[in-house]
Amino acid sequence: MTKKRSLLGHYPLVVTDLDGTLLDRESYSFAAALPALEELQRRGIPLILNSSKTATEMLELQRALGIQTPFIAENGAGLYRVTATGDSQLWHSFAAQREVVLGHLCELRDEHQYRFRGFADMSPVEISACTGLTPAQAVAAAARAFSEPLQWQDTAERLHLFMQQITDAGLYAVQGGRFLTVTGPCNKGAALKALLQELGVLDSAYVVALGDSPNDIELLQSADVAVVIRSVHSEPLQVEGPARVIRSQAEGPSGWQEVMQTLLAEPALQTERL
Numbered sequence: 001m002t003k004k005r006s007l008l009g010h011y012p013l014v015v016t017d018l019d020g021t022l023l024d025r026e027s028y029s030f031a032a033a034l035p036a037l038e039e040l041q042r043r044g045i046p047l048i049l050n051s052s053k054t055a056t057e058m059l060e061l062q063r064a065l066g067i068q069t070p071f072i073a074e075n076g077a078g079l080y081r082v083t084a085t086g087d088s089q090l091w092h093s094f095a096a097q098r099e100v101v102l103g104h105l106c107e108l109r110d111e112h113q114y115r116f117r118g119f120a121d122m123s124p125v126e127i128s129a130c131t132g133l134t135p136a137q138a139v140a141a142a143a144r145a146f147s148e149p150l151q152w153q154d155t156a157e158r159l160h161l162f163m164q165q166i167t168d169a170g171l172y173a174v175q176g177g178r179f180l181t182v183t184g185p186c187n188k189g190a191a192l193k194a195l196l197q198e199l200g201v202l203d204s205a206y207v208v209a210l211g212d213s214p215n216d217i218e219l220l221q222s223a224d225v226a227v228v229i230r231s232v233h234s235e236p237l238q239v240e241g242p243a244r245v246i247r248s249q250a251e252g253p254s255g256w257q258e259v260m261q262t263l264l265a266e267p268a269l270q271t272e273r274l
């Protein structure tokens with residue numbers, strides 16, 4: 001991956017969540033963010049995708065975006081790189097395999113009769129019905145290595161108890177835009193730190209991170225500039241740590257474009273021309 005120095009001497013990187021952030025929550029389109037995306041590419045600023053999606057889904061999107069940068073899948077569980085032939089390859093994993101997670105979930109459900117449905121309980125048709133993904137995309141979404149997205153169908157009170165039991169089992173549950181995702185303890189921020197270390201830019205990177213949901217908090221808090229994309233589906237995120245926190249007015253890719261357009265005008269994201 002090529003990195004370019006900014007006029008201020010550091011390596012700017014843009015790290016983004018996908019659903020509800022770079023991608024429209026309903027249509028999954030990034031069209032509204034195209035002007036900023038193209039400008040990043042023109043300046044040679046790497047765009048790193050960091051999502052709860054699977055590697056299969058993310059590689060597809062990387063192709064659509066025309067990028068070959070490393071990416072982080074399944075809420076920080078897996079760091080992948082793209083090979084010379086354009087395939088994805090697991091580089092580092094930060095969580096237990098999905099089978100371990102499913103084993104714990106089955107035990108909890110048997111013992112407490114919880115009402116929830118996970119991807120493991122659904123056919124691709126059902127996944128496509130509750131996500132709006134096409135059947136082919138639903139198959140890619142079901143190809144999970146580390147995590148299990150759940151639709152909670154029980155009471156809020158029992159959710160509280162369930163969350164406690166998940167923690168006691170050494171697992172981690174986080175609410176994304178659409179699902180409660182259960183994995184081994186990992187997060188998007190820690191995985192990003194590992195990537196920066198691999199790239200040798202842990203201290204010299206200038207990270208702009210964008211996200212919209214509670215599963216983006218650690219990512220946002222590990223950035224130099226945290227961009228909170230407006231979402232009507234979650235409470236306003238409390239982000240502590242970064243020197244700057246910017247909140248978009250618009251939702252999804254329109255909000256992405258709105259904030260990135262402002263940041264691209266600043267010296268921190270100006271790179272020496274090719």
Ligand SMILES: [Mg+2]
Pocket residue numbers: 017018019020021176177211212213
């Ligand atoms: Mg999101």
